[in-house]
Amino acid sequence: MSRKKTDALAERQLVGIARFWYDQMRGGELPSISMPTRTKQNIAYDDESGVWKYGDRESTRSAGSAKSALHILKMAYVIGFLKQQLRENRSSTLRELYYISEGWKRAKFAAQDESNLLIEDMEILTELSREAFHLRPEEDGASIYGPLKLREQTRRGEREIHCQEDVGEAGYPIPNNVENVEFLDHDAQFVIAIETGGMYARLMENGFDEEYGAVLVHLKGQPARSTRRALKRMNEDLGLPLVVFTDGDPWSYRIFGSIAYGSIKAAHMSELLVTPGAQFVGVQPSDISDYNLPSDVLTEGDIAALKAELTDPRFDTEYWKKQINLQLQMKLKSEQQAFASRGLDFVTKEYLPTRLSEMGIL
């Protein structure tokens, strides 16, 4: 779809919400919005796309209380602003939107969290992503290093980039809008997403990308939407299998969950962001004992998070139940860089080759 067409669609969808309210009020009804409830209990597996999306539970918010009326008023102001922005072909960041609302009198946002949530609501209502409204997140995407050639459409023209030859050690930074990137060519076997910068640098230094034809992607903790979109597109457009390599604690499993299954907050975007075939490399709780890794004792917060994952429908598989229960038993966690205790080459010479052949990647 051309830019013009997507802009027109976004405007149509946005104005559609306002039109819906207009009709409600003309008909003597209170304006209202209906939305899926955004909780763990209301996400369901979609067979067709293989990702987790919101289920059937809906909540309706009508302007019958001051709080809800104010929410709808704020949304109306945001719609008005975005419509203007689309028409003028401008763009803004989520933070700028928050500051713009300063001038909206009582429709102004109390905190940026409030405006961010409202934008997510609008994504759900319009079935479009915020990029379609020309809204950018503050966060920068992560970086890619590996045998991959791509073309990016920048504001200053097109750039062709090879993610080993044309970039420094920091790699190629993923832009906010991944739709502006076109993959041209590659010489890769698989994509490996890595949680920490230390491990990303280790794999690069040890030449793991060259030796095994791996595209290294640094996640920088919980991956931004653009990072997840880039992973999804490499998997879908290039047919490269995706593996995820993180620390061995409950928070890292959630990183994997958001890549492979979808996140609860952005379940409406699952089809765009989730890579259903992604596989978890480790650190697995069983690795901690198998490789005798240096470890820390689980905190109370860790234990609560593990238990929450046991009731999370996304982690309701044999594999995860076994690993999480094992970890609860051991009461231990290890970081991915703990492999250094066996030597700097151990992770690239021993652990990853063994584990990846086990998984059928190598």
Next chain:
Amino acid sequence: MLAEDLAKQQRSISVAEFFEKNKHLLGFDSPTRGIITTIKEAVDNSLDACEEAQVLPDIYVAVARLEKDVFRIVVEDNGPGIVPENVPFVFGKLLYGSRFHQIRQSRGQQGIGISAAVLYAQLTTGVPTRIISRTGARTPAHYFELMIKTETNDPDVRVHREIEWDRMHGTRVEIEFKATLAAKKRLLDYLRYTAVVNPHARIRGEIDGEPYTFERVSDEVPPCPKAIAPHPHGIEFGLLKRMAEASNARLEDFLVEGFSRVGKKSAEEILGVAGLKGSKKASALSSQELKVLLDAMQAVQVPPPPASLCLSPIGEELIVQGIEKEYQVDFIKARTRKSSVHSGHPFIVEAALGFGGKLPAEGQAQILRFANRVPLLYQQGACAITNAVSGVNWKAYNLSQQGLPTGAVMVLVHVASTNVPFTSESKDAVAAIPEIEKEVTLALQELGRELKTYLNRRDRSRQQEDRARAICSIIPDIAAKVCEIVEQPPVDTAPLEGRIMRRLVAKKRTLDGQVELAVHNYTAKPVALTLYLFSPDAAEDADPKPEFVDRLGDDYTKVWKCALEPETSWTARYAGVGGGTLDVRGVDDKVKVVVDLDV
């Protein structure tokens, strides 16, 4: 040899000497407490005396700084006064009192009292205490300066003469001692709390140059509690022995006459259990026989003591009045429980629960504890009353709680008894007696239920107000913005208002220096109403003109009248700055919504 040496040092010590060394037992353990303890003792005496004489108390309490750490304390009342012969004993002898041996509710129960302050004064400054007392219009006033002989616990009268005094009757005491006023707030709290539970008293005076007054709200002096004979369940061996020795009655008559609620039948039963003959002289009983008798008295069922005679609860109405005059609250309810008994001593629990108003919205509830109308200021944490307050599940009554309830809450608890059990001699905290804790809990639970009803009703009306605000004030803004987005002419939200509200809606809005009042009748009936707008605008150009305008300082009250058929509306406009308050009368609150769009 050693024993003989020791014997030379062994001698009896006087009470005065004992207390000189044990000041903490009297509440004089720190300079800050000294002032409060002294005033407390003096005010307690004054209130008790006025009650006995059935006089409306007028009490003057002043604290003046003489030197850096020397203070003069003056307490003056309009009570019946003290006969001159007794003045030296009341003020100059420890443990001298008229109420110690009586079984009835009184404030200064243990009778250590004001003489302790006299002793403290002579220990710290060496200045004698000055007393003026007058018993009536036809007798002169007597002036005393006195101290206490500590070795013998006897009064040492330095000066005694008749003087002119402008009061017809009453007592004035002036004491000087070393102290600090660090606890000034607590002192004022004490006086305020005293005023709350003694709504018939006027307390005024000056503390360190600052005058204050707590006015009376009731002109009725509470009835003076009458003394009763001891109850068989509440008696101890020593008292029984003294009573028996002093009696020359037969044992059976001794029981019937000497104890409350003991009739012929109960007396026979007690004697039967004890295995003693009723014809025997009471004074002839041996210690062993008295012990058997005491056990029998505890074992036999006897009706509870007559609480209505010997106890004087404040009463629900007066507690409410007392709190309302000193605190601004949105909700206040009081409960006086029926009398109950702990180990033979009758007691009554009263409680009050206040909410909202100007009570601080943050932090723990204010707890006001009283025993026999005397505020308890110290050791809140050790008190059975506090425990009972914490033990109530306040969350069930829509209050938050962290041990004590939190938020804009005040709890008052008054325990009235012929014998309030304290944890220590300084009488700061009520001891944990299960019967008392149970009564406090029950009283608070009753009040909690009433508070919950009040809060629910308030929340409902708040919800309605919230809804009215949403519909009448925010929806028009939504409509304006939405119409701009869809590029359509403005949609009229009035029908929406009417359909949802089905009420009479009055709105005030100020835009570009124009004030607009609009009233819509969305009900099914015609209404006639009066609008009162109190604001800084004179509204001289108002259309329609107000019925009348009344100026009050810089503000004007404007009054319009209008009659509206169903589905009709009325509007008035004038140039002005807006603000102020709009009130609509003549329509039932349930079908009326007033929305101020300027707020």
